Structure formats: C-alpha cells, structure tokens
Amino acid sequence: xxxxxxxxxxxxxxxxxxxxxxxxxxxxxxxxxxxxxxxxxxxxxxxxxxxxxxxxxxxxxxxxxxxxxxxxxxxxxxxxxxxxxxxxxxxxxxxxxxxxxxxxxxxxxxxxxxxxxxxxxxxxxxxxxxxxxxxxxxxxxxxxxxxxxxxxxxxxxxxxxxxxxxxxxxxxxxxxxxxxxxxxxxxxxxxxxxxxxxxxxxxxxxxxxxxxxxxxxxxxxxxxxxxxxxxxxxxxxxxxxxxxxxxxxxxxxxxxxxxxxxxxxxxxxxxxxxxxxxxxxxxxxxxxxxxxxxxxxxxxxxxxxxxxxxxxxxxxxxxxxxxxxxxxxxxxxxxxxxxxxxxxxxxxxxxxxxxxxxxxxxxxxxxxxxxxxxxxxxxxxxxxxxxxxxxxxxxxxxxxxxxxxxxxxxxxxxxxxxxxxxxxxxxxxxxxxxxxxxxxxxxxxxxxxxxxxxxxxxxxxxxxxxxxxxxxxxxxxxxxxxxxxxxxxxxxxxxxxxxxxxxxxxxxxxxxxxxxxxxxxxxxxxxxxxxxxxxxxxxxxxxxxxxxxxxxxxxxxxxxxxxxxxxxxxxxxxxxxxxxxxxxxxxxxxxxxxxxxxxxxxxxxxxxxxxxxxxxxxxxxxxxxxxxxxxxxxxxxxxxxxxxxxxx
Numbered sequence: 001x002x003x004x005x006x007x008x009x010x011x012x013x014x015x016x017x018x019x020x021x022x023x024x025x026x027x028x029x030x031x032x033x034x035x036x037x038x039x040x041x042x043x044x045x046x047x048x049x050x051x052x053x054x055x056x057x058x059x060x061x062x063x064x065x066x067x068x069x070x071x072x073x074x075x076x077x078x079x080x081x082x083x084x085x086x087x088x089x090x091x092x093x094x095x096x097x098x099x100x101x102x103x104x105x106x107x108x109x110x111x112x113x114x115x116x117x118x119x120x121x122x123x124x125x126x127x128x129x130x131x132x133x134x135x136x137x138x139x140x141x142x143x144x145x146x147x148x149x150x151x152x153x154x155x156x157x158x159x160x161x162x163x164x165x166x167x168x169x170x171x172x173x174x175x176x177x178x179x180x181x182x183x184x185x186x187x188x189x190x191x192x193x194x195x196x197x198x199x200x201x202x203x204x205x206x207x208x209x210x211x212x213x214x215x216x217x218x219x220x221x222x223x224x225x226x227x228x229x230x231x232x233x234x235x236x237x238x239x240x241x242x243x244x245x246x247x248x249x250x251x252x253x254x255x256x257x258x259x260x261x262x263x264x265x266x267x268x269x270x271x272x273x274x275x276x277x278x279x280x281x282x283x284x285x286x287x288x289x290x291x292x293x294x295x296x297x298x299x300x301x302x303x304x305x306x307x308x309x310x311x312x313x314x315x316x317x318x319x320x321x322x323x324x325x326x327x328x329x330x331x332x333x334x335x336x337x338x339x340x341x342x343x344x345x346x347x348x349x350x351x352x353x354x355x356x357x358x359x360x361x362x363x364x365x366x367x368x369x370x371x372x373x374x375x376x377x378x379x380x381x382x383x384x385x386x387x388x389x390x391x392x393x394x395x396x397x398x399x400x401x402x403x404x405x406x407x408x409x410x411x412x413x414x415x416x417x418x419x420x421x422x423x424x425x426x427x428x429x430x431x432x433x434x435x436x437x438x439x440x441x442x443x444x445x446x447x448x449x450x451x452x453x454x455x456x457x458x459x460x461x462x463x464x465x466x467x468x469x470x471x472x473x474x475x476x477x478x479x480x481x482x483x484x485x486x487x488x489x490x491x492x493x494x495x496x497x498x499x500x501x502x503x504x505x506x507x508x509x510x511x512x513x514x515x516x517x518x519x520x521x522x523x524x525x526x527x528x529x530x531x532x533x534x535x536x537x538x539x540x541x542x543x544x545x546x547x548x549x550x551x552x553x554x555x556x557x558x559x560x561x562x563x564x565x566x567x568x569x570x571x572x573x574x575x576x577x578x579x580x581x582x583x584x585x586x587x588x589x590x591x592x593x594x595x596x597x598x599x600x601x602x603x604x605x606x607x608x609x610x611x612x613x614x615x616x617x618x619x620x621x622x623x624x625x626x627x628x629x630x631x632x633x634x635x636x637x638x639x640x641x642x643x644x645x646x647x648x
C-alpha cells in the first residue's frame with residue numbers, strides 16, 4: 001500500500017471439474033501476471049482448486065488429497081512472491097468437510113476461513129457435502145504439511161503496512177447478516193468474496209446492486225470473484241463474474257460468459273474509506289459490538305515501485321454527463337428552497353443582488369428568479385443592481401443589464417466611481433496606486449450600496465460568492481464576502497459554469513440564453529483594475545490565484561478525505577496529464593506551485609470563513625463554520641507547505 005492505495009485483483013481462471021493439477025496451474029498463471037503488475041491481494045472463485053461443481057465427488061478421498069497436493073504446489077510456487085492469494089478448496093477437519101478460503105503468501109498458509117452460510121435450496125445442495133463454520137470448534141489440523149488452527153470466529157487479516165481485509169464466501173453475502181458486516185466493523189478495509197454464482201435471468205443486476213450496496217453500507221471495498229467457463233453445465237451455467245467495488249462505486253466488472261481467463265485489477269483508495277468511516281459517527285458507534293481474530297500477513301521481501309493507474313476524475317464536483325441534467329435541477333432546487341424559506345421566514349418580498357455580468361452573480365440572479373416564481377412573487381421584487389467601477393468593461397456591463405431586463409427584474413445602475421474617488425480623498429489614498437486598498441474599497445462600496453438598498457426596499461441582500469472563492473479567500477472581507485443569505489456558498493466555480501449553461505439550455509428565452517452563453521465565455525475577473533487599452537478585462541482571476549479546475553480538485557479531496565499534499569500532488573499529476581480533453585494539462589511544477597498556493601491561502605483566509613452568512617449546503621463539501629468546517633483562524637500551515645516543498 002502506497003499513498004493510501006491498495007492494488008487488488010479478482011481472477012476468473014478456466015477450470016476443469018475435479019482436475020486439481022490443471023486448476024492450480026491456471027491459478028498460478030494468473031497470480032504471476034498479477035504479481036508482475038503490482039497487485040498486493042488477489043482472490044479466486046469458490047472451491048477454485050477443485051472446481052465448484054464436483055458435487056458428490058467431494059466425498060472422494062482421492063479428490064481431497066489431490067486438492068491438498070495442489071495447495072502444496074501453490075505454496076512452493078509462491079515462496080518468493082509477496083502477493084497475497086486467496087484460493088478456494090475443500091478442507092477436511094476431523095469427520096467433517098468445510099468449504100474454505102485459504103490465504104497464501106510467500107509459501108506460507110496465513111490462514112483458513114470456512115464458509116458460514118451454506119445454501120440448501122433451489123439448485124444448491126451444499127449441506128449435502130459441507131458443514132458451516134458455525135458447526136466447528138477450534139481445531140488444529142495439518143494441511144499441506146502445515147499445522148493450521150481453524151476456528152469459527154471471524155478473522156481480519158492485517159498486512160505489514162496496516163491494510164486489513166476480511167473474507168466471506170458466496171452465500172455469506174446473500175444472507176440477512178453477512179459476515180462482512182462484522183468484519184468491516186472490526187476494521188477490515190476490504191472484503192474478498194470467493195463465489196460460485198450461477199446465471200439466471202435478472203440475477204446479475206441484483207448481484208451488482210448487492211455488492212454495490214454492501215460496499216457502501218460497510219464503507220469498504222468489495223472484491224468479488226465467481227467461477228466461470230469450465231464449471232459443469234449439467235444443470236446450471238456459471239458466467240464468470242469478477243467485480244471490484246469501492247463504497248458503492250464500481251471500479252471493475254468482467255465480461256460474463258467469457259471462455260478465456262479474466263483478471264480484473266483496481267486500486268482501492270484506503271485513505272478515502274477510512275476518512276469516510278472516521279467522519280461517520282454511526283459507523284464508529286456500531287464498531288463497539290464488533291470483534292474478530294487479527295491475523296498478520298508477512299513482510300514483503302522487496303518493495304516494488306508504485307505507479308498510480310487508478311482513474312482519477314479531474315472534475316470531481318461536476319456531475320457525469322448522463323446525470324448532468326438531473327443533478328443541475330437538484331442543485332437549483334436546493335438553492336431555491338433555501339432562499340424561499342428565508343424569505344418566508346422574514347416575510348420579505350424583495351431581494352437585492354449585485355449583478356456584475358460574471359458567472360457568480362448570474363447564478364445568484366437565476367436562483368432569485370426561480371425562487372420568486374416558486375413563491376408566486378412578482379419578479380419586480382428582485383432588485384438587480386449593476387455598479388460599474390474603474391475596471392468594469394463594456395462587455396460585462398452590457399451583459400448585466402441585458403440579463404436583468406430579459407428576466408424582467410427591477411434594474412438599478414449605480415456607478416461607484418464618484419463615491420470611491422471621494423473615499424480615496426477622505427483616507428488619503430493615491431487613486432493611481434492600484435493596490436489592495438484600491439481594489440477592496442470598490443468591493444466594500446458595492447456592498448454598502450446593496451445593504452442600504454435592502455434597507456430601503458425592505459429586502460434581503462443575496463450573496464453571490466462561491467465555494468472556490470471562500471476556500472482561497474478571494475473575496476474582500478466585509479465586502480463581497482458579506483450578505484444576508486449566500487445561495488452559492490457551497491457551489492464551486494467549476495460547477496457554476498455548468499449550472500448557468502443548464503439554465504440557458506432549459507429555462508430561459510432566446511435573448512436571455514444568448515446573454516448567458518456570452519457570460520459563460522467571459523474570463524473570470526473581479527474587474528477592480530482598469531481595463532486594457534482595448535477595453536478588455538485586464539485582471540484575470542486565474543492568472544493571479546491559479547486555475548480553478550486545479551483548486552477545486554485540491555479542495556474536494558482535501559475537505560472530503562483529508563488527503564496530505566503528497567497524495568493530492570500524485571493524483572493531480574494523473575488527473576491532469578492531458579488524457580482528458582475536457583480539462584487543461586499541467587506539468588508537475590505547475591501543479592506543485594498552485595498546490596502550495598492553495599494551502600497557503602486556505603489556511604491564511606480562514607478568518608473570512610469564520611463569519612460567513614447563512615447559505616444552503618448542496619453537495620458533500622461545504623465550508624460553513626456552523627457545519628462542515630470548523631478550523632481556527634490562526635492555525636499554522638507549515639507542515640503542509642514543508643511537505644509540498646519536499647515533493648519531487
């Protein structure tokens with residue numbers, strides 16, 4: 001396990017029923033391939049050494065002895081391999097036979113786990129041959145020349161670097177209380193399932209849902225391997241399912257009904273799972289009743305070089321295309337409902353919002369319009385105020401006015417140039433000096449106008465600031481940082497563009513749509529510095545604080561899972577390596593530079609977040625000081641910056 005990632009595999013070899021020699025060679029071939037690809041843990045189907053469909057041949061002493069010989073062959077084969085292999089075979093314990101998973105590493109049997117729930121209905125007759133783990137007491141047996149103690153207690157296997165996994169076998173998953181419930185509560189990060197599940201109409205979809213839901217419910221990864229081609233088709237067919245899921249998300253699914261061996265490999269984000277568990281208080285509460293025997297695996301003889309091959313989404317805040325419309329509507333409904341409740345509670349029939357012609361204020365205005373329509377209020381109660389200043393361009397000014405007019409809200413235009421110039425004279429500031437005083441004075445003047453206008457009309461000031469700006473502190477303290485209700489407070493910059501486009505494509509007339517599309521194409525800027533000689537925006541936010549697609553990537557993974565800078569850097573180098581045309585490509589030095597900027601600003605600007613206005617949470621990440629993020633304003637960021645400086 002490196003950077004919190006564990007590389008696992010689900011294997012589906014070809015089998016020959018009752019041909020243990022053929023089967024073990026097929027197993028070893030897949031182990032060798034997996035080991036060469038850096039896999040740490042590989043799981044095979046149920047009874048994979050003999051084949052699942054031997055039926056009454058399981059009563060044959062010869063088959064049992066040959067299965068043990070095959071296991072000895074595997075032990076010898078794996079003597080110099082660090083990979084942990086989990087194979088299935090029948091194991092005789094005294095006068096009973098158990099359906100077992102055998103854990104092998106470096107030529108040693110690490111442990112044996114017997115199946116708990118034996119199906120004995122429909123096409124399954126396992127109790128004809130096997131006994132349950134619940135039927136045995138602790139016993140020591142000799143298998144493949146090794147003394148092994150077999151017990152009925154649940155077992156959690158722990159690797160040298162702290163990775164924990166548990167085992168269940170086929171029907172165990174389908175039972176009302178799967179062993180994986182207790183195993184994950186006892187600390188298992190990964191559950192492996194050795195299975196022999198036949199194919200029936202509709203069963204596969206149910207199985208997928210079962211695995212997905214179990215991994216989500218237990219906040220774990222689930223590695224599932226079910227037998228396939230070569231098993232007996234006398235009465236049923238085995239499709240050969242290999243599935244790897246992580247907290248409800250499918251990372252790998254094999255091709256069913258494939259006559260060739262299959263090997264599915266995925267990298268599990270263990271840090272992510274553990275972060276979810278730590279923050280889920282119901283999970284930690286349930287852990288009080290969990291128990292399991294802890295079994296240590298062996299120390300690797302050599303450390304292999306780690307390479308991240310997991311698919312990393314460069315835009316984690318943005319819904320996938322097949323879910324985009326539904327997600328955008330859901331987000332807008334949350335924003336609308338939040339503002340509607342605040343208006344209903346206060347009895348206000350007026351809102352005031354500053355309209356700059358940029359994305360954030362545009363989305364805030366669109367939410368106001370939806371809210372007033374939802375409450376059956378006159379849109380003229382929405383007071384949109386455009387406040388041109390020293391850096392306002394014709395493009396943004398025209399878009400602001402056109403949008404307000406086409407949406408039918410009350411339009412106000414109040415220039416701040418005269419009042420800010422007077423303010424500079426009052427405080428003795430040189431207006432030719434374009435410094436922080438020059439910029440912040442404009443933002444605070446605009447906020448004063450909004451607040452005073454709200455008092456005049458008896459309304460609320462609706463804030464426009466977004467999650468990305470709050471994370472970076474890219475807002476003027478007590479300026480645009482302040483409002484009476486912030487509808488965009490938990491929406492990141494990368495998502496706002498998609499929300500505005502959704503409204504443009506679905507909710508407005510042709511004139512409004514044209515304006516919205518031009519706003520989407522306008523460079524992001526606070527427009528606090530005068531335009532260039534051609535009248536274009538000279539102050540571009542992303543040139544100053546960095547690309548929002550990078551910052552939103554850092555923000556999502558840091559707030560959701562608490563990843564350290566080294567892991568964020570590694571993931572970003574994969575996500576932004578140029579393979580995804582929807583985002584820009586960044587070299588390692590650029591990523592490192594903006595990662596340092598992110599943490600430096602994130603820590604330094606907490607004081608602004610400590611006094612945020614109310615606003616609705618719409619996703620899993622929020623910076624509300626009353627809910628998701630509580631951080632001292634004077635914390636040091638030196639540990640994070642030092643790790644970034646050490647990155648190669």
